[in-house]
Amino acid sequence: MPDLLRVAEEVAATKKPLKLTRDRKTVAILMPVSTSLSPRKKPEKTRADYEAFSSAAGGWKDVDIDRLIANIYATCRRSNRPPVNL
Numbered sequence: 050m051p052d053l054l055r056v057a058e059e060v061a062a063t064k065k066p067l068k069l070t071r072d073r074k075t076v077a078i079l080m081p082v083s084t085s086l087s088p089r090k091k092p093e094k095t096r097a098d099y100e101a102f103s104s105a106a107g108g109w110k111d112v113d114i115d116r117l118i119a120n121i122y123a124t125c126r127r128s129n130r131p132p133v134n135l
Contacts, residue, residue, distance in 0.1 A: 056079060057079060061081055064081045065081070066080045066081070
């Protein structure tokens with residue numbers, strides 16, 4: 050279908066969608082292929098990224114782990130929802 054290929058190439062070149070209409074009704078929309086479909090590039094790590102990561106080391110050293118775990122479980126058991134009346 051050479052006509053369809055020509056229209057598809059136009060959409061790819063302009064990077065704008067195109068509505069295909071018949072009798073004033075839209076029957077299809079031809080969209081350019083998004084760059085989001087291609088694999089994403091990982092952002093390059095900077096020196097500041099490594100420094101921020103290193104500065105976080107030991108940040109939890111003063112935390113009582115057993116107490117933290119007990120608080121987490123206590124919070125999970127506590128309900129803040131009103132009772133359901135049937």
